[in-house]
Amino acid sequence: MALEPIDSRLIGIGALLKQQRLAVPTYQRPYTWEIEHVKELFKDIIDAKQKKHDQYFLGTVVLTNADDSIKSIIDGQQRIVTTSIFISSIRNYFKNKGDDARANKLTADYISNADLRTMNPSPRVLILPDDQSFYNEYVVGVPTIGRRSPRNLTDTQKRLFSAIREARDTINSVTAISKNPDLDLFDLIDFIEKKVVLVYLDVGSESNAYVIFEVLNDRGLDLTVADLLKNYVFSMAGKEGLLSCQSKWKEMTTLISNTNGEGDIRNFIRHDWISRNGLVREKNLYDSIKKSVYDEKTVSDYMDNIIVSANIYSSFSIFSSSVWKDYSDKVRKSLMLFDMANITQVRPLLLSVFSNFSVQEVNKTIPMIASWSVRFLICGAGGSGVLEDNYAQRAKDVSDKKIKNATDLFNSFNILPTDIQFQKDFESAKVSKTQLARWYLSELELEKTKNAQKIVNPDTLEVNLEHILPHNPDSSWSISQNLASKCVNMIGNLALMEAKTNSIIGNSSFDDKKSHFSQSSFDLTKEISNFKSWGSQEIEKRQVELAKLAVKRWKNKP
Known part of the structure; x- marks a missing residue:
């Protein structure tokens, strides 16, 4: 792409603010x-001013x-906005001391x-629309800043x-030790x-900017894959497709950041690409996308695909989302497991299956x-790298229509723990994460009762996780602290318990707990009352029985 003429000069950032109105594009x-x-x-x-440096270099804009x-x-954006905030605090100093003339001069x-x-005020810096009113009030205006932040602020x-x-605290520190603050x-x-300087590149058109932006990254500018990709696809979108591309990019980033946080955008971009193209490491992602997205048509197709994926991906942790309205409760419960156990390697396969x-x-x-x-969590099988490789390849096979249904997917996945291995490992498994333990026991309860209507209340104010042998057993338990520590988080020592009852029994002896277990509405909890005593042997015995249920509940086949 031929570059248009570029205006390049060294300028103080204050002079830039003084000479030019600046705006952050809505897609940024x-x-x-x-x-x-x-x-x-x-x-x-x-520090640079106090040491009387000739210049302090801020980099390139x-x-x-x-x-x-x-x-x-x-x-x-970050340097320009932050500097404008710093200058506004200097203005506020003069305003607060009653020197309106100097305060107004600094504002203008x-x-x-x-x-x-x-x-009406016409700010020299325009940030994104969602935050401009806040900026106008607290930077353009002269607010009273208390110790507490205002309520209901976005991140x-x-x-x-x-x-x-x-900025206020820094200016206060400067004036507090100065003999002549003004x-x-x-x-x-x-x-x-004049001396806090930057290289100002006025590159004319946006398409020109994207080429410059990528060159700057090659020269050491620290950009994320998302930054690079955004500017690349914009540069390839063409004049007619640019506005649509920018709008879709903004929609995608809003969907992901609102539910997953801004930091997950790059993970989403990678998982989305893997779902259609197979495994690619993050360091190779940008180059991989560039090879397939190279003109207006491929950019348009890519952005259409990414919007579809973003709607699905952003709902992975919103189990009541309308995205899932046509699917079964088992699907939503599965998504809950992936979320609470932070199982992220599977997301490309999920995207591909749902699509x-x-x-x-x-x-x-x-x-x-x-x-x-x-099974992988209990057995520790495969390892994260092996799982990611397998999930990625299967995701691509689903997208390529080589895998067309659940049975095909099962037949293609050859690293699954067998029933024998899973049952054996379950017999000694421990779970320290309360939410995950509750989920396991809820599913085992459903397998035990065969009652699909008996869904355990997920509200922890209603149903708690009970450690039958407590973390800190007293002498009535006749068990050493060392052995208790080894047993306390074994699945066989865990039970679902109505919250009110759980708060009553606390660290009571097993004999005191038994009567409460016998009255529980949960079958697996009620069965505990059949034991005469409770220790490591009883925990192991119960866990053997739970392991048999686990094999039935979590099958490899569809």
């Missing part, structure tokens, strides 16, 4: 700097033309002009507020305007994969 990620990044920038600026009066920030020069027609607004508070702040503003199988086949397949997951 929001303000992401954590407090440690903010502190580092403020400290570096103060990449801008494009948004319209005649505004430049779009392609790279540099660096923060906001008034619109000539309406006289982005919390980061912005932390930066605002840190003069020192004048000097600080001059330093920010390609009929509802009837999904209802068979997802519970079967959940059964496999339980």
Whole structure:
């Protein structure tokens, strides 16, 4: 792609704010700097000024033309926004001491002009629409900042507020030790305007910017796969497809970040790609996508696919989502297992199955994969690398229509623990994660009773996990602390118990607990009352029986 002429110059960041209105494009990620990044920038600026350095270099910013009066920030949002917050705190100092003339001058020069027609504030920095009102109130305006953050802030607004508070504290520290605070702040503003410098690249069009952006990454700019991919697909989208591509990218990032957090976007992008193309490591992901997404048509197809996947992926931890309304309760319960046990390697296969199988086949397949997951968790079989490889290949086979149903998938998966191995390993298994232990026992209870209507209440205020032998048994238990520690988290020592009863029995002796067990509505819990005493032998005996149920409950076959 031929590059258009580029305006490149060294400029103080204060001068940039003074000369130009800047806007963050709506498809960009929001303000992401954590407090440690903010502190580092403020400290570096103060230190550089105090040591009388000629310049403090902030790096490179990449801008494009948004319209005649505004430049779009392609790279540099975090530094620009944070610096504007810092200058606003200097302005606030003068405003709070009653020096309105200087406060208004700082506002007009660096923060906001008034619109000539309406006289409404016209901020020099426009961030994403969801956060602009907050920015206008706390950066453009002169707020009162208390010890507590305002209520109901988004994660982005919390980061912005932390930066605002840190800027105030930094300026307070400067003025507290100064013999002439006003003069020192004048000097600080001059330093920010003239000597806190950056390389300003005005690259003209957005397509030009994306080429520059990738070159900058090759030269050491620390970008994520998501950053690189976003700019690459935008550069390939063409003039007619760019707006649609930007809109879909924004929709995708909103879906994933709202449910999984911003940090999971790169995981989603990788899992989505694996679901159709097989295993690729993160370091090779960008190059792999570039080989297949290379023009307007392939970009359009890629973005269509990624939106479909994002709707599914973002609902993996929302079990009441309307996405699952056509599927069985077993599917939702399986998703609950994947989420609580943090089983992420399976996600590409899940994406592929939900995208390609009929509802009837999904209802068979997802519970079967959940059964496999339980077996892998109990047996420790395969290892995460082996599982990821196998799940990835099967996901691609499903997408390629080589695997068309649950039976095909079972027949292709040859690393599953056998019934004999699973039962043997279950007999000695321990579970330290309460939520997972509750899930196991709930499923075993359903296998025991064969009553599909008897679903254990997931509310921990109603049903608790009881350790029959407590963590810290007293002398009535006749067991050493060392042996108790080995037995306490064995599945055979765990039981579902009505919450009110559980709070009553606490660390009582086994004899005191037995009468409560006998009255439990859970069959597996009620059976515990048949034991005369409780120790390591009884725990092992009960766990052997639970292991037999486990083989029946979590089958390899659909």
